[in-house]
Amino acid sequence: MRRALAALLAALAAVTGAGAEEAPSPRPSRLLRFLGGAATGLGAHEMGHVTLDLAFGTSPRVRGVDFHGIPFFAVSHEPLPPGEEYLVSSAGFAVQNATSEWLLSGGRPLREQAAPYKKGWLAFNVMASAAYAGAAFARTGPAERDTRGMAESAAVDERWIGALVLAPALLDSYRYFRPRSKWAPWASRAAKVAMVLLVVRAANRPPDARPAAVTPRP
């Protein structure tokens, strides 16, 4: 009898164990959704470049690059006039900035929601901008990095571009933790608009001002 009870308990444990495998605990599934959101953020960033490449009639190509030993990829294209080059180079950040605005605006604060996908997307936006800003401040990384393409086409120091990219990332992080702040959304939006408006400076440069090099962007 005791042996039968032990067998029954073992069978139950096996069944509940199998059940747990079929319906995974919320933790890994939350992590997967978070990573899915981050991957969506990366895809949206690259789609921003590709969409403007196509809009300006250049054919984007993917090639491998190396960032301090980390293999990565870049979307390259033929040289463009400075104004168009600035828009293509900044398109990834523009998409990040716009989607962060969408993720942080309206309704219940994101931090109070069980929304791992959205949180993963926002985390990608913030961390990618911070990483790019770091590369811009150090002026390091692949020669084709977005911040360098922006700096060269607008003829400004790359560290200013780094500041324009970092400011919304810091402010949007602050907004995530302090969703009721009145000033942070507007400070963030001002920095985002300033980044877009720099295209005016690039567009006013001579069309051949950009070095005649293929300009891929990671």
Ligand SMILES: [Zn+2]
């Ligand atoms: Zn990019």
